[in-house]
Amino acid sequence: MTTTAKTPDRIDAILRACRLMLRMNRARPDARKSEVLYYEMLIDYCTQLATARQQGRFVAAHTVFFPCEVLYAMDIVPMHTETTSWMTALFLGQYADLLAAGAEQGLSSEICSPHRGLAGALSIGALPRPDAVLWSNMVCDNTAKCGELLMKITGSPGFFLDRPFQRSDEEMKYFVEELRDMVAFLEAQSGLKMDWGKLSETVRHMDEQIELFREINRLREAVPSPFHPQGFLELVTVDYLFPGRPKATEYLQTLRDELATAVAEHRGAVPKERYRLMTLFMPPMYLIGFLEKLSREYGAVSATEPFFCNWGEGRLDPAKPLESVAQKSYMLPESHMFGPMSEKAIGEIVESARRYEVDGAIYYADVGCRHTCATIKLFKDALSEIDVPVLTVDCDVVDPTVTSEGEVREKLERFFELLDDRR
Amino acid sequence: MRAVGLDIGSLSTKAVVMGGDGILSSAVVLSSDSAESSAKAALQQAMAKASQDGEIYVVSTGAGGKSVSFSRQNKAITTCLARGIHYLLPEARTVIDMGAESITVVRINERGRVSDYGNQDKCAAGTGIFLQQMAKLLRLSMEEMAVVSTKAKARAEITGTCAVFAESEVISHIHRDPPTPVEDIVAGIYISMVHRIMSQLQRVGVKKEVAVTGGVAANRGLVSILEEEIGHTVLIPPTPELAGAIGAALIAKENMIQGAS
Numbered sequence: 001m002t003t004t005a006k007t008p009d010r011i012d013a014i015l016r017a018c019r020l021m022l023r024m025n026r027a028r029p030d031a032r033k034s035e036v037l038y039y040e041m042l043i044d045y046c047t048q049l050a051t052a053r054q055q056g057r058f059v060a061a062h063t064v065f066f067p068c069e070v071l072y073a074m075d076i077v078p079m080h081t082e083t084t085s086w087m088t089a090l091f092l093g094q095y096a097d098l099l100a101a102g103a104e105q106g107l108s109s110e111i112c113s114p115h116r117g118l119a120g121a122l123s124i125g126a127l128p129r130p131d132a133v134l135w136s137n138m139v140c141d142n143t144a145k146c147g148e149l150l151m152k153i154t155g156s157p158g159f160f161l162d163r164p165f166q167r168s169d170e171e172m173k174y175f176v177e178e179l180r181d182m183v184a185f186l187e188a189q190s191g192l193k194m195d196w197g198k199l200s201e202t203v204r205h206m207d208e209q210i211e212l213f214r215e216i217n218r219l220r221e222a223v224p225s226p227f228h229p230q231g232f233l234e235l236v237t238v239d240y241l242f243p244g245r246p247k248a249t250e251y252l253q254t255l256r257d258e259l260a261t262a263v264a265e266h267r268g269a270v271p272k273e274r275y276r277l278m279t280l281f282m283p284p285m286y287l288i289g290f291l292e293k294l295s296r297e298y299g300a301v302s303a304t305e306p307f308f309c310n311w312g313e314g315r316l317d318p319a320k321p322l323e324s325v326a327q328k329s330y331m332l333p334e335s336h337m338f339g340p341m342s343e344k345a346i347g348e349i350v351e352s353a354r355r356y357e358v359d360g361a362i363y364y365a366d367v368g369c370r371h372t373c374a375t376i377k378l379f380k381d382a383l384s385e386i387d388v389p390v391l392t393v394d395c396d397v398v399d400p401t402v403t404s405e406g407e408v409r410e411k412l413e414r415f416f417e418l419l420d421d422r423r
Numbered sequence: 424m425r426a427v428g429l430d431i432g433s434l435s436t437k438a439v440v441m442g443g444d445g446i447l448s449s450a451v452v453l454s455s456d457s458a459e460s461s462a463k464a465a466l467q468q469a470m471a472k473a474s475q476d477g478e479i480y481v482v483s484t485g486a487g488g489k490s491v492s493f494s495r496q497n498k499a500i501t502t503c504l505a506r507g508i509h510y511l512l513p514e515a516r517t518v519i520d521m522g523a524e525s526i527t528v529v530r531i532n533e534r535g536r537v538s539d540y541g542n543q544d545k546c547a548a549g550t551g552i553f554l555q556q557m558a559k560l561l562r563l564s565m566e567e568m569a570v571v572s573t574k575a576k577a578r579a580e581i582t583g584t585c586a587v588f589a590e591s592e593v594i595s596h597i598h599r600d601p602p603t604p605v606e607d608i609v610a611g612i613y614i615s616m617v618h619r620i621m622s623q624l625q626r627v628g629v630k631k632e633v634a635v636t637g638g639v640a641a642n643r644g645l646v647s648i649l650e651e652e653i654g655h656t657v658l659i660p661p662t663p664e665l666a667g668a669i670g671a672a673l674i675a676k677e678n679m680i681q682g683a684s
Contacts, residue, residue, distance in 0.1 A: 377626065384628070389539050392626070414499035414540075421502060421536040 009128045010088050010121075015046040017091035034255035038234050041247050042087075049084075049128060052077040058190035061122070061130035061154070063146065064114075065138040065334060066161065067325045069206060069244040070183065073199035074192050079130055081118040081150070083240050088126060089117070089398050090285045098126060099399060105149065112142050112368040113398040119146070123153045132189050133158035134182070138329060140371055159185045167330045175326045183322075199321040202244030206328060207316035209243070212252035217309055219259040221356055224268025225276065225303050226259045229295030230288055231269070232279065232305045243328075274299035275419055278353055278361035278388070280379060281307060281372050286400045287408060294409060298416055304356040306349050308333050346382045353388045359419050361390045362412075366397050389422075391415040424478040426679055427466060428671030429494065430503065431458045431487030434523035434551065435638065437668040438465035440473045441676055448473035449665055458487025462494075482675040484667050486524070498674055500667050501529050501540045507670030508634050509535025511660040516630040519620060519649075519657075520666070521639035523551040528623045530630055541627045543619065551639045553586050557612045560593055561605060565642060572609040572644030579603045579611030589615060613648045621652055634658040636666040 022039040025031045052059045060071055061079045068078040089095040099113060101120030109116075121127045133156050135147035144160075151158040159182050164171035183194050213235065220227050234255075242248035262269070279302040283291055295301060304310075312331035316324035329335065336345040353361065361383055366372050380390045393411055396402035426441040436454045440447045450468035454461045462483065470476060483494035484503040491497075500520070508518045509531060520527040527542040558568050579596050582588045593612065596603035603611075633653060635646060640663035650656050660666060 380626070381628075384539065392541065414501055417499045417502050418537045418540070421505075422538075 010092060010094070010126045011046050011050045011084075011128060014084075014087050014091050015043060015050060018042045018046060021091075032255075032258055034251055034258055035234075037247065037251040037254055038238070041238070041242055041245070041251065044247070045241055048077050049079055053128065058132070058192060059128060059130045060132045060134055060186065061127070061150065061156070062134040063136060063139065063143050064240065065329070065332060066134055066136055067179070067243075067329060068241075069202045069325060069328075070179065070194075070199065071186075072244060073196075073202050073321075074183070074186060074190070074194050076186060076190060076192065078241075079127065080241055081122075081127070082114045083237060084127055085114060085118040085121045086285050086398065088121065090288060093286070094126075095286070095398055095400070097124065101126075105153065109399075110368060112140075112366070113396050115142055115146050116368075117398050119149055119153060122150060129154050130156050132156050132186065134161065135159075136161035136163055138163045138332075138335070140369070142370075157185075157189055163329060172323070172326055175329070176322050179322050179325055196321065199325075200318040203316050203321045203324045204318040205246060205249050206244040206324070207318070208249055209239075209252055210311050210316070210328075210331065212249070212256055213239075213309065213311055215256050216252065216259060217304075217311075219256065219263055220303065220309075222263040223276070223357060224266070224270070224273035225301040226262035226267065226269055227301075228269045228292070229301045230283070230292050232302060232308055233288065236308045239332075268301075270296050270299050270301055272299045273301055275360065275416060276301060276303040276356060276358045278303065278349075278356065278358045278383075279305040279308075280349075280361055280363040280390075281366065281369075282397050283362075283364050283393075284395045284397055284400070284403065284408075286398070287405060290405050290408070294412060298412075300412075300416065302362075303358055304352050306333065306352040307336060310336070310348060310352060312336075346378060349379060350382050350386055353383055353386060358388060359422075360415060361388055362415070363390050363392045364397075365392050365394050367394055367402055368396060389415075389418060424480055424679060425470075425473075425475055426672050426675035427469070427479045427481045428503070428668040428673070428675055429462050429465060429481060429483040429485075429488070429491060430500070430665075430667035430671060431462055431483060431485040431491065432523055432667075433486050435664065436461040436465040436485075436487075437665050438462075438469035439665055439668040439672040440469045440475060440479075441669075441672040442473075446669065446672075447475065449662065449668065451664060454487070458490035459492060461487065462491045480675045480679050482671040482678065484671045496674070496678065498671060501527060501537050501542075503667045503670030503674065504529050504636060505531040505537045505670065506535050506673045507666035507668070508636060508660065510669055510673055511666065512632070512634050512658050515632045515634035515658055517624070517627070517633045518666070519624065519633065519635045519637075521551060521620070521635065521637040523638065525550060526620055526623055528620075528627045530627050539627050541623045543623050551637065553589070554612070554616065554639060554642070554645075556586070556590065557593060557609075560590065561597075561608065563605075563609075568609050568612075569642050569644035571606045572613055572648075573606075575606040575610035576604070577607045577610070578614050579608045581608075581611040581615040609644065610648070613645045616645060617649050617652050620649065624653070629653060631655070632658050634660065636660065636663045638664045640664075 059077045064082045071078040098117040098120040101124045102116030105119045107116040133150045137144035310333045428439045430437040439449045448469045450465050452465045481494045482496045483491045488497045518529045529540040530538045581592045596608050635657050
């Protein structure tokens with residue numbers, strides 16, 4: 001079934017919102033240069049998407065954690081479905097019609113809202129119709145199952161990338177073959193050829209970027225925290241949308257230098273740091289502005305987000321580009337939270353709590369995300385052993401009807417009171 | 424100056440006046456639409472009982488705690504419950520507060536400070552209001568329900584996850600042929616509430632001794648099923664509904680002392 005667009009897509013509106021943010025940032029005397037670069041990258045991303053059809057370029061819609069570096073190397077325009085749908089919630093405050101359209105596709109409210117939202121977005125034409133749909137099991141079963149529906153909604157051909165949970169030599173070989181099959185599929189569909197030299201260059205940048213992520217993590221150990229309270233979302237977005245892009249390397253280098261200066265000057269990101277927090281899983285997108293404000297009001301910083309910032313060990317080899325793409329997927333910070341939960345992953349969380357000297361942890365339990373909710377007790381118990389209290393906030397990452405700003409404020413204020421009481 | 428604790432709940436508002444030697448008086452009034460007027464009514468009653476009319480230092484808590492204009496400080500109910508129960512039952516390390524609209528579990532340390540907490544406020548299932556609705560449906564008073572439950576031979580199956588579904592299940596038990604005995608229905612209602620409480624309790628972790636507070640704590644039938652599930656007896660203070668207000672009054676007293684020094 002091919003669904004024709006019922007409404008104009010929202011990429012132009014997101015683009016306008018990003019341009020406004022950029023102008024506001026440039027006008028601020030204390031604006032971070034890295035933040036300016038960040039919005040410039042978002043503008044580039046949206047511009048590419050907005051003009052792709054006109055320029056006759058091939059657009060591939062892909063789900064979260066999909067190795068879109070391969071697409072860049074083939075000169076294919078990537079459309080990160082979850083992030084682009086989130087951006088409509090974050091920048092435009094529009095989510096209800098996307099979720100309602102998702103419901104019309106038979107996706108009930110118990111299903112993860114990013115998936116409901118992206119199916120809805122594609123069905124009403126809020127996102128441009130892609131030429132191909134790519135999805136994988138690198139995240140969760142929900143993502144593994146969503147591709148067929150997206151193919152049906154868009155009428156586009158699709159490819160499912162099967163990545164084994166574990167990382168033995170045998171499984172790595174299998175995954176590299178899967179990536180090779182995906183390249184062949186994309187070549188057949190788009191008529192474009194893989195530029196292996198460009199992929200090697202992309203891998204070289206990715207390797208440098210991972211090293212920069214690690215450096216940034218080390219700088220963030222400083223007390224007071226040099227990074228702004230919800231800043232990790234920038235880091236996450238950069239890796240989701242721009243892996244291996246030269247501008248992403250420039251952004252990370254700039255951010256690294258800014259943080260190094262702040263640490264040397266003993267300058268914190270909030271006026272008076274009182275609480276150092278660990279963020280587990282994703283806070284609701286529609287509350288990011290509010291959380292940033294609340295963080296400044298209470299002097300609460302997210303000092304570490306192990307599931308989004310702790311990269312696994314290893315280096316990438318530009319001489320073996322496809323193998324490196326496969327290897328990176330196992331090094332992703334997010335890979336610790338998906339698939340079977342290991343003792344090692346729990347140990348790393350505890351280690352992060354110590355390393356970043358956190359006072360408490362906030363566990364954002366997305367009601368539609370089964371694996372997030374299934375691990376609450378494991379993390380809570382492990383952190384309580386080192387006397388780190390955990391606040392569980394039942395929420396939905398996109399849908400504000402589940403948890404209101406007032407409820408979250410109430411819960412966080414109570415938690416801050418608990419932290420004060422323990423001093 | 425007297426220390427006053429006010430706990431403005433969604434069903435009732437509690438006031439406690441505290442002097443140098445302990446609690447001087449307390450009052451419980453039904454909450455109205457306005458937290459401010461409920462707080463004033465409870466305060467006036469409590470002050471009258473204590474024959475006090477001088478200067479006061481008020482700390483408020485509860486759902487409407489932030490709306491009381493004459494309160495010097497608003498504190499979280501978890502903090503107040505911890506202080507209150509530590510004062511009433513120093514040996515308690517876990518508090519289960521069964522309020523009208525929520526269930527709160529607080530783990531406290533030996534100093535009466537909160538170690539951890541969890542609360543359920545997304546659904547009326549398992550709360551005092553749910554229990555009231557069920558009593559109305561069965562045409563029993565809360566006290567009668569408690570007595571009836573002790574005669575149960577079985578426990579009717581009633582969902583613990585949704586108050587609306589639970590209500591229709593109770594109706595279907597009543598209209599079944601033959602109808603499910605009322606005592607079994609009551610026991611079924613209690614166990615569904617207890618399962619709801621247990622999931623919060625397990626999230627936070629049970630540490631002995633366990634105290635139960637809130638208006639629902641007075642329901643002996645429910646408490647005995649809760650004890651069965653936990654595996655040991657629980658402690659109930661003499662005035663379980665006042666624990667939060669007592670905690671607020673204790674904080675008011677601490678603030679007064681700190682302010683004076």
